[in-house]
Amino acid sequence: MIRRRTRVAAEPVMTGPAPIVAAPIVAASGIHKHFGALHVLKGVDLAVAERELVFVIGPSGSGKSTLLRCCNRLETPSSGRIIVDGIDLLDRHTDINAVRRRIGMVFQQFNLYPHMTARGNVTLALRKVLGKGRAEADEIADAALARVGLAEKANAYPLELSGGQQQRVAIARAIALEPRVMLFDEPTSALDPELVGGVLAVMRSLREAGMTMVVVSHEMGFARAAADRVVFMDHGLVVEEGPPAQIFGAPEQERTRAFLRQLDH
Amino acid sequence: MDEFIATFFNVEVIRAASPILLQGLWMTLLLVLVAVPLGIAGGVLLAVLSVFRHPAVRWPLIAWVDFFRAFPPLVLLVFIYAGLPFAGIEIGAFGCVAIGFFLNTSSYYGEILRAGIESIPRGQVEAARSTGLSAAQTMTWVVLPQAVRNVLPDLVSNTLEVVKLTSIASVVALPELLFQARQAQSVTYNPSPIVAAAIIYFLLLWPFVRLLSRLEHKAVARR
Amino acid sequence: MDSWDRFVFTFFNAQVMATYLPRIVEGFFLTVQLALLIVISGLALGLLLAVVRSFGIRPLNWLIIFLVDLFRALPPLVIIVLIYFGLPSLGAAPSGFVSTWISLTLVLAAFAEEIVWGGILAVPKGQWEAARSTGLGFATTLTHVVLPQALRLSIPPLTNRTIAITKGTALGSVVAVAEILSVASGAVGFSSNPSPLTLGAIAYLILFVPVVAFGRWVETRFAWKR
DSSP states (O other): OOOOOOOOTTSOOSSSSOOOOSOOSEEEEEEEEEETTEEEEEEEEEEEOTTOEEEEEOOTTSSHHHHHHHTTTSSOOSEEEEEETTEETTOTTSOHHHHHTTEEEEOTTOOOOTTSOHHHHHHHHHHHTSOOOHHHHHHHHHHHHHHTTOGGGTTOOGGGSOHHHHHHHHHHHHHTTOOSEEEEESTTTTSOHHHHHHHHHHHHHHHHTTOEEEEEOSOHHHHHHHOSEEEEEETTEEEEEEOHHHHHHSOSSHHHHHHHHHHHO | OHHHHHHHSOHHHHHHHHHHHHHHHHHHHHHHHHHHHHHHHHHHHHHHHTTOOOHHHHHHHHHHHHHHHHSOHHHHHHHHHHHGGGGTOOOHHHHHHHHHHHHHHHHHHHHHHHHHHHTSOHHHHHHHHHTTOOHHHIIIIIIHHHHHHHTHHHHHHHHHHHHHHGGGGGGGTOOSHHHHHHHHHHHHTOSHHHHHHHHHHHHHHHHHHHHHHHHHHHHHHHO | OOHHHHHHHHHSOHHHHHHHHHHHHHHHHHHHHHHHHHHHHHHHHHHHHHHHHHTOOHHHHHHHHHHHHHHHHSOHHHHHHIIIIIGGGGTOOOOHHHHHHHHHHHHHHHHHHHHHHHHHHHSOHHHHHHHHHTTOOHHHIIIIIIHHHHHHHHHHHHHHHHHHHHGGGGGGGGGTOOSHHHHHHHHHHHHTOSHHHHHHHHHHHHHHHHHHHHHHHHHHHHHHOO
């Protein structure tokens, strides 16, 4: 059964500008995904408006990461429709590489290129996808690294950086391409606790600059403080969604309550 | 096309050559049965000796291993085969091949096993010794079995190389598969016997090459 | 003459050595030349095959896998003999030098393909995903992100395999390539003294001991990182 919730636009938002008027930047509808016999997504809808920060939570195996990866076609949905910034991702004629550079992605394991410096990591796509010259690419990269507070690490290799610093370089690599939306796939799960704060601070500053973001994460404190909307998924379905105050304060669904109770322990 | 087949896959020639090719195959297998166990035994000895980190053991050992790894096996074989009679030693082609293979392959097996032994964490030895096992028992029952498993793809790969290497015995007139094939070719003026020998080698070794590919990719995936 | 003198006279005969030294030196440089050609063409071909294989074109990959298996399974000397004695029946008569070059190139290419392909498989999937998520295409991702890492992983095994196959240049003596071994053993026949072989052995040591030491260095150097 597909759950369709109509969003209430009038709901006051804790931080950031008021959302949802124009066409959404990400509009996924009726997404199904099978891995062999496994039915991971069972008809999921997700719409993200410009400048909105959507937080996706749920137990492991709920399909939240798969949903995120469908949004830039790292996974191809078995059926459904995904429109990002007006472009149909599943259309055969879509140049997927051209779309992907407008969708920033940040991975749990950072996935920095170990054979390149921080600056090299950021400039690769600038030069090879956008065709910028070395000098211009370096300039953009240094600005992006400065935004994540790592201007002085431009010449460091990933192995010389802490996990938190690596993840911030990965964020710089994505924002340097000036994406219309950023996808975060458990960006802090692989980090030691003391390194999480730096990454969240960078994400908060992106949010304040008006970046549209979809975040899959277990950082509930961050969700409470920064999200416009929280989506709770379980067993490949969206169970419930709404503003953080509602989801964390007064969830309607028993499954949501059970999940949040577990987290408290 | 007919001419091609008559040249390279001439059934009559191959049928006529088949008895001596078969003799050659047995000789090749006999060589393998001698060379592989000898090489492994020598390799184990070299690897176990390398555990002693004392410079008086370590450096001669490295020199010995690198010396025989630097020599092309064929050069070593020819040197033994052509040189020994001048020193008044006559041991025949088979003896020369056995000595040459022993010196060459034991060095390779030794290097592989040494890497395997070094891959075993120090804690394994400490744990074994703490239960009262002697150094030799620890090596035999704790370290070597794990070492062998860690370098199994390399051991299989090296064994494959040894089997292929037996073909150089043809140079010192030992009647193994390649030698017999060349004899047949020179008598019939037709390369079909060499093609037949190549096919025999391939059929014999292909399963091991496949196995090796699987082992190697599995080792990569485990990292 | 005591036995030591006889030993020196037999195996380290200065007069015989002096006579044949120039020819051994010539053989030395021919060996170096042959070895370099094999290394360059074999590694290039192997790399090319690995790259082609990563495109995942089914029938093409089956062909590559079969050829790689074939040249890993056949003894190099069998391939040399087959090309040298077999091809003339087809009208092409490659020299011993060319036969050895082609044969060992094919063997090295087969091993190199397998090693580089293993390296490509060993690069984590996340590297592909990260690159593709920034809009890089398959080819750019392969050449700029995956291959540099795959080659780094491949260097130690590739170095050792290349050294081992290069030593196969001695097999050229079977098909009349005037490299070190063939010059030396020919000289033994002329002079009825094995000293030229000693000289040949020394020439091989001069050539390959540094190379083997280099291989050892590469192995430790690249083992530390990662």
